[in-house]
Amino acid sequence: MDLKDATQIVLIGGGQAAAQAVQSLRSGGYEGGLTLVGDEPALPYQRPPLSKAYMKGEFAEERLYFKPAAWYEDNKVELILSTRVEQIDRTAQCVHLEHGGTLNYDALILCTGSRPRALPARGADLGGIHDLRTLADVERIRPSMVAGRRMVIIGAGYIGLEAAAVARQMGLDVTVLEMADRVLARVTSPIMSAFYENEHRAQGVTILTGARFDHFTGKDGHVTAAMLADGTELPADLVLVGIGILPNVELAKDAGLTIDNGIATDRDARTSDPRIFAAGDCASRPLVHYGRAGRLESVHNAIEQGKLAAAAILGAPRPAEDCPWFWSDQYDLKLQIAGLNQGYDEAVVRGDPETRKFAVFYLRNGTLIAVDAVNSPPEFLASKKLIMSGAKLASGVLADTSTSMKDIAAAAATA
Structure with missing residues (x-):
């Protein structure tokens, strides 16, 4: 029409x-x-x-x-x-x-x-339990972001981990609960999950994976603790729920x-x-x-x-359709993601995670479909173009840091 x-x-x-x-x-x-x-x-x-x-x-x-x-x-x-x-x-x-x-x-x-997806749990209507989606949500949360207070975060996706990083930098005692067996399980590989788990723990965050949350307890209408199914009690002055949208x-x-x-x-x-x-x-x-x-x-x-x-x-020409891309900032780590890694059959690490500057490439049948790049803009930028071109790349080429991403992309373009 x-x-x-x-x-x-x-x-x-x-x-x-x-x-x-x-x-x-x-x-x-x-x-x-x-x-x-x-x-x-x-x-x-x-x-x-x-x-x-x-x-x-x-x-x-x-x-x-x-x-x-x-x-x-x-x-x-x-x-x-x-x-x-x-x-x-x-x-x-x-x-x-x-x-x-x-x-x-x-x-x-x-x-x-x-x-935000609602948390169907007893006590979820207590004061001090928050979502994080709007300006109004932040205005409700910020007065409680005081050094020394105990914050429980339910959900270890991007929102949960970004909030955990901010809370730790502000001096709060932070515990993150994740029902899956690793953080960021829905969006990235075990390699990247392990890196971020280690990083948050090194920053003082308590991360509990495979955690079966049960309900909240409170006093005078305000949350006081998050209770796990095994009876573990996690004292909480405030709670952030981040279980998806x-x-x-x-x-x-x-x-x-x-x-x-x-x-x-x-x-x-x-x-x-x-x-x-x-x-x-x-x-x-x-x-x-x-x-x-x-x-x-x-x-x-x-x-x-x-x-x-x-x-x-x-009635104008259709704008170019880029490959999907995302980002997440946690501490001094910038994670840049290009593509969608669902269905990958090979993950290739370029660089050393210990340096906090590396990338993980995801291949399916030898074709690059996604990359997670931590503090590595060249890998992110080159991969966007490679993904859109449907480039086939050998894992050894991607892992070889002696060859620049610019040269890898140039070689793929002429292949």
Whole structure:
């Protein structure tokens, strides 16, 4: 469907995908009505610093905003904040707001994001137990981030480990509980898991893997301990729950859009309704470098899908589709990830983990599909290109640090 004559575009959500789509639409020449509806009071903002510099107080709130308020005014973008959308009426091409208003649209972009997975446990409603997803969450947590206090983190994914690093740097006593037999089990290899477990333990974090959490205890409505199934009691002044996220697909599902581990989209971020697009954590998209569909929880994905949706509405050429990439900052370690390692049959280590500067390459049938690079930007940058080209590489070549990644990439390009 050609939407180049659209005169009113509505976006639902105030995160990275929505901010990028708005910017791409205006920079691409769209001059019609543009309305962004967000359920938080803040201007659209970036989330990654929340569990890092912002939690430590090293990052002012204004620096989180993608654009200042004046930009939206100058570019005639109407912001409707602190407001939830209750319903999408596809027949009437309008959305119903929680306070009774409606907004008509010619094109609609769903950037509804995701929410923390709830912990189904007795005592989970006690004070002092937190999620970490929004600015408001950090504002609730920060007053308790006091040196000497005891923090229990449930879940050893990126959010949990990033928060553990910040808490230790702020002088808290930190214990991380992980149900799996290793940290980062869902996203990386045993090699990388072991490295990060060792690093956190060296920094004073207690990590309990294979831990079966049971319930919380409290006093006067506030948490006092996390209890394991074997009866172990872990005293806690505050708790952070980081056991994953769920895509916010309810609006789309109620509107009859196709859902498949997220709002199903095509390569242009278009849903099963040609006037409706979806971008970011809420969307499932074709992973063109891997021949399957999937949902990606990353800044890169949100930016890229925001650009794709805007281009499709404008009738512009489809922007380039990069291979997925992610990052995580813990202490002075920057982990940069390119690609998706699911289904790898060989892991190759380049460099020495003891130096805290190394990379792990993941191959499937000799083809590079992903890399985890710790404090190693050349390995990350070269691998992005190699993954997108479908390069086949010998493990010995990748492991040989006497040959630069630039030379390895150049040789692969001429092979």
